[in-house]
Amino acid sequence: MAEYIDKNAFRQAMYHEAFETDTDMQKWDGGCWIRYKMFENMIENLPPTDAAPVVHGKWEYLEYIDDDNPYGIADVAKCSVCGFLGDESIAATYRYCPHCGARMDL
Numbered sequence: 001m002a003e004y005i006d007k008n009a010f011r012q013a014m015y016h017e018a019f020e021t022d023t024d025m026q027k028w029d030g031g032c033w034i035r036y037k038m039f040e041n042m043i044e045n046l047p048p049t050d051a052a053p054v055v056h057g058k059w060e061y062l063e064y065i066d067d068d069n070p071y072g073i074a075d076v077a078k079c080s081v082c083g084f085l086g087d088e089s090i091a092a093t094y095r096y097c098p099h100c101g102a103r104m105d106l
Helices: 007-019 030-045 088-093
Strands: 059-065 073-079 085-087
Touching: 007 030, 059 088, 073 088, 085 088
Parallel strands: none
Antiparallel strands: 059 073, 073 085
16 A cells, blocks of 8 residues: 655655764765755655545434334434435445545544
């Protein structure tokens, strides 16, 4: 599975490793600066990825009056993110909301 990083955070960490960790002499190492600029250019030229933030939710169980049910009451699962309603078997079947895609792990 792919892992995604923040370009700016990586650039700052790389700069810190290259120039701010060891001795003052390392800051003036021309080879180090060239390598840093090469990596910085590589990072800048990477294409953006098509990723969306993960949304977390949970199934909330509700009861309602059901005239077709011999017991008169039925359980409903409701998505805490978008409010999607489904029968109670949906919560046992889906780890994600089929309507909004929220991960049901709360």
